[in-house]
Amino acid sequence: MGLSVTELTSELVRCHPTHRSTGVSDAIDLAGHTLKALGFDCEVRPYDGGRQITATHAFPTDGPHVIVHGHIDIEDVVQESGWSAPGLWRAGEVRDGRVYGAGSSDMLGGIAVLIAAARRLAGRTGLTGRITVQIAIDRHLGGGGTRALQNADLPHASLAVLAEPTDRHVCTTAYGFAHYRLTSRAGGGVMAYAAEEDNAATHAATALLALDSANRMLQDLYPTQQHIRYVLPGSIHAGDSASTAAVTGAVELAIALPPLLPEETALDIVNDSLIRRFTAADLPLPDWERMEPRFAATHLGHQNFSDLLRTVNPALRWCQYPCPSDARVFQDLGIPVVLYGPGDLARTKRPDEYVEIAELDECADTLDAALARWLT
Template identity: 30%
Template sequence: MNVVEILDRLIAFPSVVGTPNHEIAGWIREYAEQHGATVTVLPGPEGDRVNLFATLGPADVPGYILSGHMDVVPPNDPTNSRDLFRMQRVGTRLYGRGASDMKGYLAAMLACLDSLRGKTLKQPLHLAFSYDEEAGCRGAPHMISRLPELCARPLGAIIGEPSGLQAICAHKGKAAVRLTVRGRTGHSSRPDQGLNAIHALTEVLGTAVQTARSLTAGPLDPVFEPPYSTLQVGTVRGGQSVNIIPDLCTADLEARAIAGVVPLEILEPIRQHLTRLPEQGYEVDWTVLSNYPSMSLPQESDLARLMVELTGLPPLAAVSYGTEAGLFQAAGIDAIICGPGDIAHTHKPDEFIETAELEACQQMLERLTARLVA
């Protein structure tokens, strides 16, 4: 199968984030094993989702990881004009859910295995396939924690999020939380007999707004846009009717942190305010929805220099979105972002990738594998 045919097959799996992924994982496992890889299935705690870790070559020697996620965002946009789980070719474009984010990279990872048929590797190539990245990088930590028993410490990990095949050396970290306040309902004419959950949570959200404003003063890192950490309230839900005291209110918040700043620490003033509400009779809950660290790789590092040689392009200093790269770096593995596609085309009804860029990614990975052959 060529890289376009592999992408066609991968897009056909409706591997929506938060749902079972055994079908796509099983197909990838079979394909990798047919090409000589040793594949380890790593079930997640959910019980219906798995990570995969495949190795070609000597696992006890330092090598490189190619890493991508199998899940895609849900096809819930009413403006969808295509069957998102059937790849369609229109001119030079290949349309389908995940074409850029990031089944295109997965297809290139698998396609490059053909170049290793019958060859002996002096250094290993590892292929890492994770689940539920789109839900805040939930699957990768379980896989990364198992790496010490699966292989020698890798020389680096290339995370193939869409970057136009230009390496990216840094990204922000992120934490998302859900705040829940439970009060006591009643008729709005007697607010003295109830506990208004919306009123209580609104006070907490005032702290969030103040914290968000304070972040603009720094610390600052000019490689990011904006150059400071950020915080926003994304959703607020509560209430049934204007004449009923709302007894439940929830809000989802996120913090995005520059390198050197811990995302959850940004949210700490909000958590502290929330924990004071029980003194007024409210019940509260603080749920961490996602949490992953920033990534910052020096441009003079061996991995960054390698990517310049493989791509022929200077690396970008940073992006403000997050990836699984920070998790690899936190585990002591140098990581960098470099993959086919454009981030601007992802999470949209008509997601696509250019055929030439998909093929160029395969060629880039084959230049890497050529270095690993004995």
């Protein structure tokens, strides 16, 4: 019978597959063993010092080729002390209808759902075509692992389903991502004699206010039910001593870009906000610098399969996935995508990350039923 979708999620969390760790190898071994036990033609492929999986099940009659895809490496836990119990971050503990642990929501629960749906489909009769389960690494470094898997000797797919945590939504588009650095230069000097214009820390603080204003303007122009943030200052640095005015200050920022928001429009709004704030403070404008990584938004969604998922499960809603994803790799190859998986992006990279057992079961049931119809 094998592990249930809940048990498999828990076991994957216990592997704690942070990027380039031995936990990734443990999780790949677990997933590969499970897929082989289901009778899938499973290949474990080397990639950049790690391993990835391509596992295919061909049905007796020719038909469409569907890829179901997920990344298995997760982010490091930055604040272990923020978790409500010692070791909960890698325990895979099941309680109160939830599986707890880092990566449970993004996207180890999604990997478990893909395998659970694949198990059910392989046991059905009357299906056509083939289904390929892909488990990738290095998603957080720009999708190189996913791109390498597509270079494998596989038939062209007409649909790819990505098990990103979509919180009971079906997504046919995903946001892009732009990265910039603002740098200010000031006169410096001893704290007692430094005016505001002499301290680059003041410039950086002014930039933060301007970026927050720009974010509110973009939220008014492009409203979302989730109140998605479009401009995020993520790294701030100014000076090396509290007793000396900073000579340079830098603010790195990310700009989220839904498909209908051109990057030039977002930059114009951010720049106008900077001009207003810095002019009012009588400070020189900071310099701009483009940074990496940068990801384009995706729009090549498979609307028919999206509609089918929502027919099978009318409780599902539609939204744009508010983060970059490997959907862009499939789009580059001309493969339409749907993003649908258990969990909620808002829970990820936080203490006490979890995925609901009900989400795992619902997602596995919905994906199995929709793919069974698609492959008939």
